[in-house]
Amino acid sequence: MTIRTNTPNLLDNPPIPVQAKLAAAWTSFMFLVIYIDYFHLYQPGEIDEIRGGDIFVFDISGTLLTIFFAVIAIPTLMVMLSMTLPARVNRATNLVVASLYIPVCVFNAAGASWEWAFYYGLTIGVEVLILAFILRSAWTWPRTPAVPAGPATTDLRQDLRQ
Numbered sequence: 001m002t003i004r005t006n007t008p009n010l011l012d013n014p015p016i017p018v019q020a021k022l023a024a025a026w027t028s029f030m031f032l033v034i035y036i037d038y039f040h041l042y043q044p045g046e047i048d049e050i051r052g053g054d055i056f057v058f059d060i061s062g063t064l065l066t067i068f069f070a071v072i073a074i075p076t077l078m079v080m081l082s083m084t085l086p087a088r089v090n091r092a093t094n095l096v097v098a099s100l101y102i103p104v105c106v107f108n109a110a111g112a113s114w115e116w117a118f119y120y121g122l123t124i125g126v127e128v129l130i131l132a133f134i135l136r137s138a139w140t141w142p143r144t145p146a147v148p149a150g151p152a153t154t155d156l157r158q159d160l161r162q
Contacts, residue, residue, distance in 0.1 A: 021137050022082035022094055026075055029101075029130045033072065036108070036123045043116065056111055071104065087141065094138035098131045105131070 041047055053060050078097055085093060105127040109120040 018087075018137055018141050019083050019090065022090070022134060023079050025130055025134045025137065026078040026082060029127065029134075030072075030075055030079070032123070032127055032130065033075070036127075039119075075101065091138045091141045094134055098134040098138070102128055102131055 041050075049055070050060070055064065058064050074097060078094070081093060082090060105124050109124060112120045
């Protein structure tokens with residue numbers, strides 16, 4: 001007679017490299033920005049205002065669209081840069097760019113009416129949460145302990161070669 005024991009299969013949870021976490025967060029941020037901009041078009045009168053040549057209080061021009069492109073291109077590039085830059089530069093770049101994008105996100109609420117306050121509060125809140133995750137991930141980037149140079153290290157290196 002055999003006795004069955006139900007042992008649950010534990011899922012493997014390997015550590016995710018910081019670079020992958022940062023790239024995923026920037027990707028999520030970009031999807032959110034795209035959808036927020038898209039849903040903004042559903043607000044009454046927005047498409048008519050754009051057809052009239054204005055966005056918010058700005059005249060639609062090549063300069064304005066170039067600024068919009070730059071504002072979107074930077075986080076888009078951060079997806080790639082988070083995976084390719086060396087750790088020290090990567091950490092600093094993510095800290096600087098994420099810090100600068102918090103006020104950019106908050107600016108999206110400028111000129112909004114109280115009728116849309118919940119929408120802007122929610123969308124900006126989620127954007128800032130993602131940026132806070134990026135800041136935390138970059139700030140707490142794991143460090144490799146430095147190996148002291150000296151006779152003990154030399155002995156260890158020789159042991160490894162054998």
